[in-house]
Amino acid sequence: MNNSTPNLKPIIAIKDLKKSYGDNHVLNGFNMVLNEGENLVIMGKSGSGKSVMIKCLIGLEEYDSGTILVMGKDIRELNHEQLDELRTEVGFLFQGSALYDSMTVRENLEFPLRRHTKKFGVIKDTTPLVMEALENVGLAQTVNLMPEELSGGMKRRIALARTLILQPSIILYDEPTTGLDPITAKEILLLMISIQKKYNTSAIIITHDVDCARMISNRMILLVDGINYAEGTFEELSTSTDPKVQAFFK
Amino acid sequence: MNSIFKIVELFNVFLLEIGELSYFAGRFFKEVFKRPFEFKEFLRQCYYMGNRSLLLVAVTGFIIGLVFTLQSRPTLQEFGAVSWMPSMVSISIIREIGPIITALICAGRIGSGIGAELGSMRVTEQIDAMEVSGTNPFKYLIVTRILATTFMLPVLVFFGDCIAIFGSFLVENLKGNVSFLLYYNQVFDALEFGDLIPATIKTFFFGFAIGLVGCFKGYNCKKGTAGVGLAANSAVVYTSMLLFIIDFVAVFVTDIFYDL
Numbered sequence: 472m473n474n475s476t477p478n479l480k481p482i483i484a485i486k487d488l489k490k491s492y493g494d495n496h497v498l499n500g501f502n503m504v505l506n507e508g509e510n511l512v513i514m515g516k517s518g519s520g521k522s523v524m525i526k527c528l529i530g531l532e533e534y535d536s537g538t539i540l541v542m543g544k545d546i547r548e549l550n551h552e553q554l555d556e557l558r559t560e561v562g563f564l565f566q567g568s569a570l571y572d573s574m575t576v577r578e579n580l581e582f583p584l585r586r587h588t589k590k591f592g593v594i595k596d597t598t599p600l601v602m603e604a605l606e607n608v609g610l611a612q613t614v615n616l617m618p619e620e621l622s623g624g625m626k627r628r629i630a631l632a633r634t635l636i637l638q639p640s641i642i643l644y645d646e647p648t649t650g651l652d653p654i655t656a657k658e659i660l661l662l663m664i665s666i667q668k669k670y671n672t673s674a675i676i677i678t679h680d681v682d683c684a685r686m687i688s689n690r691m692i693l694l695v696d697g698i699n700y701a702e703g704t705f706e707e708l709s710t711s712t713d714p715k716v717q718a719f720f721k
Numbered sequence: 722m723n724s725i726f727k728i729v730e731l732f733n734v735f736l737l738e739i740g741e742l743s744y745f746a747g748r749f750f751k752e753v754f755k756r757p758f759e760f761k762e763f764l765r766q767c768y769y770m771g772n773r774s775l776l777l778v779a780v781t782g783f784i785i786g787l788v789f790t791l792q793s794r795p796t797l798q799e800f801g802a803v804s805w806m807p808s809m810v811s812i813s814i815i816r817e818i819g820p821i822i823t824a825l826i827c828a829g830r831i832g833s834g835i836g837a838e839l840g841s842m843r844v845t846e847q848i849d850a851m852e853v854s855g856t857n858p859f860k861y862l863i864v865t866r867i868l869a870t871t872f873m874l875p876v877l878v879f880f881g882d883c884i885a886i887f888g889s890f891l892v893e894n895l896k897g898n899v900s901f902l903l904y905y906n907q908v909f910d911a912l913e914f915g916d917l918i919p920a921t922i923k924t925f926f927f928g929f930a931i932g933l934v935g936c937f938k939g940y941n942c943k944k945g946t947a948g949v950g951l952a953a954n955s956a957v958v959y960t961s962m963l964l965f966i967i968d969f970v971a972v973f974v975t976d977i978f979y980d981l
């Protein structure tokens with residue numbers, strides 16, 4: 472487990488979040504706080520609304536009611552430009568990596584960099600930044616390859632590099648180890664820990680993987696029936712006698 | 722009673738689709754003048770759309786010119802009017818056959834391609850990834866593609882028309898021993914600006930419709946691989962329908978101007 476104690480300064484706060492698709496109530500009043508420098512793991516069954524929750528958090532999905540504050544800003548009150556600016560502070564690692572398949576690895580990394588002139592100014596030569604991001608994930612040699620030439624684990628690392636290149640304060644990981652073999656999954660987890668140490672980022676990690684939760688979490692939330700059913704450290708939850716909580720650790 | 726409800730429901734879906742397509746078009750016009758301009762991507766799309774459709778348009782144009790002349794020749798011969806062949810071929814190809822056939826080919830070739838490409842980007846969360854990185858996927862993916870189809874279709878139609886008229890000349894040359902100079906003199910004698918300008922203007926609208934519907938279907942693709950197939954397929958069907966409607970309106974408007 473990641474034992475470093477984070478500051479208790481909230482960086483994301485979700486209050487009474489509700490989201491439905493027709494009669495399917497996915498989130499029924501979800502509450503959560505992410506503190507600065509913290510790794511918060513959210514576990515839940517498939518279809519429990521974990522991914523919907525982080526998509527609401529970044530403004531990819533509309534929510535029915537509740538409040539989401541990211542770095543003190545209510546995301547519902549932001550216009551398009553302000554939301555885009557805030558998004559440069561929040562990285563998102565997709566479950567399927569979501570690399571742009573018509574672009575090389577270099578172009579994938581350059582794409583957001585060249586379009587955020589407010590944060591980075593006009594960058595004439597992006598090579599040093601691209602190479603630094605790729606070296607961070609140990610894949611500098613892939614700079615001119617196309618995504619189709621990469622393995623699943625490599626794609627996940629490149630996606631992480633693309634997230635890091637915008638120097639975000641918060642990273643949202645949507646099932647970062649799903650679909651990877653145990654060795655590659657462990658490599659990705661170690662990479663996530665090293666990135667947190669190096670850049671002092673805060674992170675929300677959505678996962679089913681108990682090993683992942685054990686290794687990386689400072690705190691955990693179990694999402695059941697659209698609410699935060701249980702909350703605590705890995706030790707506290709894994710030793711809980713509540714059968715619903717125990718079901719996650721069997 | 723049930724069938725009436727079904728018809729009403731279908732009509733509702735149709736109106737909803739029209740509303741969403743109009744909103745999408747409105748967003749295009751809003752974004753097209755906003756900075757930053759994705760000029761490099763626009764040129765890349767122009768190249769892909771133009772270059773990849775060139776051979777298909779050329780072959781189809783050539784065959785249309787050839788077949789059109791072969792089929793019309795016996796009838797004109799009966800009336801002793803074979804000398805009218807270049808005029809007839811040029812006017813019908815430039816005014817109508819060239820633009821509509823090329824547009825339909827491009828709807829199949831380019832429209833379905835855009836629908837499938839954007840659909841698979843949506844399904845694999847690439848569009849979401851652009852959005853969360855704070856970049857504007859609409860500007861990069863949609864505006865560039867719609868502009869590229871709008872500007873490339875007239876070029877393809879012009880190219881297709883030239884090839885079709887050349888195909889027609891080949892038949893006349895073989896069957897009637899007509900020289901290249903004589904044939905093209907008659908072609909240009911028959912044509913007026915009144916034939917060229919309305920036909921060219923409508924090709925811009927055709928191009929816009931191909932890009933708009935392809936992008937709309939792909940961008941709003943439902944999740945799953947079946948969604949991608951459906952996006953590509955419906956892009957072609959809707960575009961083809963829209964092309965005929967635009968063509969009808971264009972002919973109607975042109976006719977009003979002729980009358981004036």
